[in-house]
Amino acid sequence: MSLAIFLVTLAFMIVLQSAMPFLLxxxxxxxxxxxxxxxxxxxLASYRRRFSSIIFMTGIIAFIAFLVWSTTTHAxxxxxxxxxxxxxSGLLLLSMALYLxxxxxxxxxxxxxxxxxxxxxxxxxxLQSHAKDAMLPSSMYxxxxxxxxxxxxxxxxxYSLLPDMIPTHWGANGQxxxxxxxxxxxxxxLLIILLVMQVMMLGINIATKQSGIxxxxxxxxxxxxxxxxxxxxxxxxxLMTTILLTILFGFLQLTTxxxxxxxxxxxxxxxxxxxxxxxxxxxxxxxxxxxxGSRIAVSVAEEENIGVTHEDNDAHxxxxxxxxxxxxxxxxxxxxxxxxxxINFGNPIGYLIIFVPLLLxxxxxxxx
Amino acid sequence: MFIQIEPTSDIPIYTQLANQVxxxxxxxxxxxxxxxxSVRALxxxxxxxxxxxxxxxxxxxxxxxxxxxxxxxxxxxxxxQDGITSDNRRRIIExxxxxxxxxxxxxxxxEEIQKLVSSILTHLKEE
Numbered sequence: 072m073s074l075a076i077f078l079v080t081l082a083f084m085i086v087l088q089s090a091m092p093f094l095l096x097x098x099x100x101x102x103x104x105x106x107x108x109x110x111x112x113x114x115l116a117s118y119r120r121r122f123s124s125i126i127f128m129t130g131i132i133a134f135i136a137f138l139v140w141s142t143t144t145h146a147x148x149x150x151x152x153x154x155x156x157x158x159x160s161g162l163l164l165l166s167m168a169l170y171l172x173x174x175x176x177x178x179x180x181x182x183x184x185x186x187x188x189x190x191x192x193x194x195x196x197x198l199q200s201h202a203k204d205a206m207l208p209s210s211m212y213x214x215x216x217x218x219x220x221x222x223x224x225x226x227x228x229x230y231s232l233l234p235d236m237i238p239t240h241w242g243a244n245g246q247x248x249x250x251x252x253x254x255x256x257x258x259x260x261l262l263i264i265l266l267v268m269q270v271m272m273l274g275i276n277i278a279t280k281q282s283g284i285x286x287x288x289x290x291x292x293x294x295x296x297x298x299x300x301x302x303x304x305x306x307x308x309x310l311m312t313t314i315l316l317t318i319l320f321g322f323l324q325l326t327t328x329x330x331x332x333x334x335x336x337x338x339x340x341x342x343x344x345x346x347x348x349x350x351x352x353x354x355x356x357x358x359x360x361x362x363x364g365s366r367i368a369v370s371v372a373e374e375e376n377i378g379v380t381h382e383d384n385d386a387h388x389x390x391x392x393x394x395x396x397x398x399x400x401x402x403x404x405x406x407x408x409x410x411x412x413x414i415n416f417g418n419p420i421g422y423l424i425i426f427v428p429l430l431l432x433x434x435x436x437x438x439x
Numbered sequence: 440m441f442i443q444i445e446p447t448s449d450i451p452i453y454t455q456l457a458n459q460v461x462x463x464x465x466x467x468x469x470x471x472x473x474x475x476x477s478v479r480a481l482x483x484x485x486x487x488x489x490x491x492x493x494x495x496x497x498x499x500x501x502x503x504x505x506x507x508x509x510x511x512x513x514x515x516x517x518x519x520q521d522g523i524t525s526d527n528r529r530r531i532i533e534x535x536x537x538x539x540x541x542x543x544x545x546x547x548x549x550e551e552i553q554k555l556v557s558s559i560l561t562h563l564k565e566e
Contacts, residue, residue: 195443196484198469201476283483291441382446384486401483 072243072339073148074141076346077155078134083350084159085130087357088166092119094357094410096365098287101173102391102407104383106187107289114180118173126166133158148243170408174391190380193288200284203299206306209280212273215317219266222324223259229328233258238327239439245338251439260439261327264432265320271428272313276306278402278424279412285405288381292371297364301405304360305412308352319345357410389416440468444485452487453495460499464515465563471517475505503527 092101097110101118109115137158141151181187197203226233237257238247251257279302287294322341326332360366387396394404397417402424406413414421442459444452463469475481478496482489496513499505505513523531542552 191445192447193443193445194485195441196481198440198442198463198476198481200484201480281479281483283480283486285484285486286441288443387486396486398488399483399486400479400489401486 073151073155076243076343077151077159078138079347079350081130081134081137081155081159081162083354084162085127085134087354088162089123089127089130090358091166091409092122094366095362095408098381099362099407101170101177102388103174103177103181104187104381104385105177105181106190106380109184109186112180115177118176122169122173125169126162129165130162133162170392171390178385187380187383191378192382193379194382195286195288195291197284197286197291197295200286200295200299203295204280204284205299205303206280207276207303207310209273209276211310212269212276212313215313216266216269216273218317218321219262219269222321223262223266226259226262226324226328227255230255230258232328234327234330238323239436241323241338241342245340245342246335257439260435261320261324263435265316267428267431267435268316269313271424272309274424274428275403275412276309278420279306281401282403282412283399283401288379290373292373293369294363296369296371297367299364300367301360301364304356304364308356311352312349315345315348360410362410363405444487453491453498456481456485456492456495457498460495461504462563464504464518469515471515473515474511475513475515477512 098105098107100110100115101122105112105115137154140146140154146154233253235253236250237253237260238249239251239257239260240247240249242248251260284295284298284302286298319341322332322337326338358366385391387399388394388407391407392413393416394407394413395416399415399417401415402418402421403412404415405411414425416422440463442456442463444455444459446452448455450458460469460475475496476484478489478492482492485492496505496507499513500507503516505515508514539552543549547555
């Protein structure tokens, strides 16, 4: 079972990582802003291709080696998990190292060719952007929280039915493999973790709504349509994740209370189904929506803006991946290398929304 | 309804912002009763400090172009129909005079200046 999980996630990582340069906006090459008319420069095209092919080839070799090794030798479950994790982290490290290499090369290319230095840089905004924003209302994120509170109350009323040892960890086959003695805290620890995650998702949705709708001044109309679509689909994706988490955790809690609910195939299938749905929908999201909605086809006439270009903002993007701008009240910004959101490291609220919940989850997991 | 700013310009960003809003009102794209986005929203969209947008809104309020209403935010005032007040007239003259003087010194003749003014006015009225 572990083998299948590792192979599926590995395949997913290989495809997504190697396709990455092609899912991004043409004008953002390895975290560096390139003016529209130079975006298809042959050297940049070769950087994109080299990044993809190195990741893809290495990934495929590792995938096959892992498959052959695990089927020919009688590796223990533990060995399988460690090697699998090592291969996945190795692939991520390789992708990071390549990114940094090509980021440096692209920066150098931009400087030597003086791309965009003769153009006046401008920023644009639409006064009506936020009125057109179609992100899901935050109240939708409150509903799963109510379900969790309901489950907490239910657990309290069924406290006597709970077993003496409360499951705290589940293995790859969906069966519990670690337990804690029954206490009021350990009986609802799982629900507390769920609650923390749900509140974090709610916080992310609120903060994303408040974040700036940044337009590309050379394509203001189409970039606005793409931005708004990106925001809408991300909020759907986030809500779907929240609902799936609620179903999974709620189900595990119910199997703990009522042993009769324990159905071996359901317990094995639910987490796997969960993993598959998340992997498939993030791939669909990445390929359909793309960075900032860049893969959404838009056909609107843009007025030409000669002599001006979009502000490159490179100075605020450390290494092309970390956005640090103390002036900007935005909490979440669109990623520069990747599809999704990143935080403005110049705004402490972002840290609070992400790191406090993670810390709380670790604390609960540690004390249970 | 797009506004644009030029971060590297000598004109401070809050003035650029106020000028853009005034131009939208003059063109009739923004009308009396319309509201401007919240300070936070506009500052985030333009990646500028909230103080910058706030300062710009207060300058517009000071000139009587918008009013800041608790809860509804910055609301555009209707274009004044019954003539300019003497205070505002004095302020406008004060601002125009040095520009006109500079144009003369830099070699524009009065006729050229008049032509320029009327072409800018038609440009503002045409949309």
